[in-house]
Amino acid sequence: MNISQILFLIVLVIVFKEAVKRYGRLFRNINLGRDDEPINNKGGFRRMMLIAFGQQKMFKRPIPAVLHLFIYIAFVITQFDLLEQIIDGIFGTHRILSHILGGFYPFMISFIEILSVFAFIATIAFLSRRNLLKVPRLNSKDLIGWAKLDANLILIGEILLIIGIFCLNGADKALESNLPEKYHPTGFFAITSWLGPALFGSLPEYYLNLISGFGWWLHLAVVFGFILYLPTSKHMHILLAFPNTYLSSDNPRGRMPNIESIEAEVKSALGIEMNHTPKETIADFGVHDIFQLTRKNLLEAYSCTECGRCTAVCPANLTGKKLSPRKIMMDVRDRMEEVGRKLDDPDFKSLGGDVDNKIGFNDGKDLFSYIEKEEIRACTSCNACVEACPVLISPLEIILQLRRYEVLTESSGPPDWIPMYNALENNGSPWQMTIERDDWIKELN
């Protein structure tokens, strides 16, 4: 076993241990939510294949869709490279798969190289859209600070990945062509078979080996870095888009969840029999913290990549109101992270008192520490945000649950709605009317 193998194994073990910790924390945070009503997702697999795997909804905006597709395919196909690198790293081999796969090997690598070029172009385009062209939805005030940096870090990471692959392949190709008797040929690679010798051909063997090794380690370092970074980043969508679309509900969009305990109370007041026992949940009077949201809601918050398609089509946001559906998702995630941090902090003491969540956590804050009432009050429930999301997130579901809390639990809400409630109770219409309901037929009769 050589020194490089030992080093690699140490890194691998550290990364694995740290990843278990970080992903475990994320999974724990999602499980702070309440159970979903029985998940009704018969069509979930089909939606996952079409919408996550097939990127169907991305194509509402064709330019970013194509750019994104390049990076996505390159990402998926590069797993071949990664697999080989891990085997090579453990066993101290070099390009082990080239010995096994024969002619298929250069085909695969060529495929990866071509896609990497496309992905490189797409990444530069994405960086420019964010930082030079200043596409509005990528430069809104939702993203000031960490979110903007996060997005750029991911893109820079992608560029480093691609540089790593081309250094590795390019230096190897230069070695193979300079010293064919010493370096076993691995076949024709579409890009580096000419780019490698052109760039590095004049360098001595020692430097070429250095560049090859540098490329190999750079690629792996960025991949390992990504693995550990993802749970703290919006980029988590590359993994969670799949379970999130799979767990999406078949229920019609226009259906707000029923509150069975209130249904039962009203039915008994009206003398109607309830044909089943009402199921009580901790969200019966709306949602004010992550504990009353469903695990699916929380999974959605981690699946959000902050693209802002929802906010870009939100009628309230478009006309200058404070509501931004993207911000709602980011706020839910931030609150989850805050609760998670406090749970991991041995010095944190829960405040006690009345708490309505299963773990009795109380830090004196809730989602309303992040989301202003003015935001949720501006929603028209038009479903534009739901329609826009490429990975089937519903900010609307959360907004309507927060409203329920404001109205049912706090007995608050927009003052304008109070006359509406009164009229609905007394008159069966949103206005207190003096005319009769069927007055409109008088002109006809």
Added chain:
Amino acid sequence: MQVKTMAEFAAEGRQPEVLFWVGCLGSYDARAQRVSQAFAQILNAIGIEFAILGKEESCTGDPARRAGNEFIFQMLANQNIQTFNNYGIKKIVTTCPHCFNIFKNEYPDLGAQIDVIHHTQFLNQLLKEGRLKIEGGVFNGQKITYHDSCYMGRVNGEYEAPRELIQALDVDLVEMGRNRSNGLCCGAGGAQMFKEDEPGEKRINTERAEEAIGTGASIVAVNCSFCNVMMTDGMKAKEKQDEIKIMDIAEMIRDSMNIND
């Protein structure tokens, strides 16, 4: 013509073909009342036997539920379901997409299975069955744009029935940039109709009116009385109310027919 109530049908021991659920706007709002009248006139003219609930109708509870007030929603909804059960109501047609949505998607949770259809879907069905005949006449060749209501469009996926009816009028249908699943809300949904806007730069209906004005259409066709009211206000805000009319599709069809009654 005479519009009969369910109670009157029941007294005769009969069931109408369909219950026309008028909705709060259709009952009380002066502009929307004219839509109710137009739809009733069409049904009457082509011999569809329908009834209304009259004074027994009530709000579906949609604005209460979307505002967050589940108690009021449950009160109204369960009372309505009692009324439906009393009369053995199976089929409802409504001119309001919000009423349509809540009957279709939310009342079943409370134990009411209702066959509900929106008036544009109903009229389109009748057109296809040959029971309704539409001729261009007054609208022939006019430039008309159609505003998708959120609750028929995005929420319930109905984009084509209203368009097929409009096209049957031999008009020049021009689309706004944001149409079908990308349609922009009029600003009324989610009980916004019943409150002042939150602070912002402009009203949503003004934004939508501007887009409609941009098409050069002389009529904005709608399938929802909330949209009708909001778009009418939007046109007033842009001082275009004399040049551009907001019309429900039922009114357009009625106007194209020779209805003397």
